Amino acid sequence: MRLLRSFVTPLGFIVAISFCANWFARADTSPEHNAGGSxxxxxPIFRQLVYFRVPVSFVSVFEETHGxxxxxxxxxxxxxxxxxxxxxxxxxxxNVSQRHPEATPKAFAGAIASRFQRTCPTSFSAKGIYExxxxxQDTFILVVGCGNAPTSAGHSETAVIAVVKGENDFYTLQWAQRADATPTPKDIDVNLWAGRIKSLMPxxxxxxxxxERPPYPSCVGS
Structure with a gap:
């Protein structure tokens, strides 16, 4: 995701994010969120294996480990x-936990949200949907959006982001969408975004x- 390429920022929940946790529990998981299956x-990413499900309509286009x-x-x-x-x-x-023992998924999510807010201060929106x-694993899930994202070639950009705390490392799983740009904050359809992140579970x-070698049966089959 272009806005989140440099997602590691000083930790601190410095963005006010409204919260509606019940939405994640009752989100729509109808086939439209995962058409065609997954x-x-x-x-293996640093010290742990990470498992989730990818809709078959998506293809891998970029992977990199840099430091x-x-x-x-x-x-x-x-x-x-x-x-x-x-x-x-x-x-x-x-090694986020080693460098920042006080780090929490909520604080990490706040750092991500603050990056969005700096990018589009007049069209920024955010909403927490699960803690x-x-x-x-300790987890915080939020939706963030830019009505007019300069890094997205004149589009709006909205994303649901799950932040998970591992033993030493932090991980995020994100689903983003671009649409027509708007000068004001976009309304966040919490039901839509909670359904999308749930479709990537577990x-x-x-x-x-x-x-152990791929496909890592100790994790996939557990």
Whole structure:
């Protein structure tokens, strides 16, 4: 996701994000959120395996580990990393807990939201939709948006982002969409975005087993 390429910023929940946790529990998970089904994706990222499900309508277009950051991007079939309408992104930030013992998924999410806000201060919107645990991992999920995102070639950009705290590293799973630009903040359809992130579940972290090779049955089958 273009706005979140440099997502590791000083931690601090400095953006006021309204919260509606009940929406995540009752979000619409009808087939429109995951047309055609999905396939499991699992990979070792720093100290843990990360598993989630990718809709079959998306294809991998970019993956990179650069120092203490990891990123993998998928877009709809026929689109590209530079010209897309929807993008799914998995990121990893190494040793966040070691460098910032006070770090929480909510604080990490706030740092991401603050980056959005700096990019589009007059058309920024944000809403938290879940705080708690997913598969025994501390998690915070929010939706952020820019009505007019300068880095998105004159489009609006909205994304649902799940931030998960691992043993030492932090991970995010994101689903973003571009649309026509608006000069004011876009309304956030919480039901839509909660349904999309739920369609990528289960999102889980697993230990790396010495000598185990893809498809990592210890994680996929657990």
């Amino acid at each position: 396939v499991g994706a699992v990979a 203490d950051r990891y990123i993998h991007e998928w877009v709809l079939s026929g689109e590209s990393v530079s010209n897309w309408t929807q993008m799914i992104t998995l990121t990893g930030a190494q 708690g645990q997913l598969n025994a 999102l889980k972290l697993c230990p790396i087993v010495a000598g």
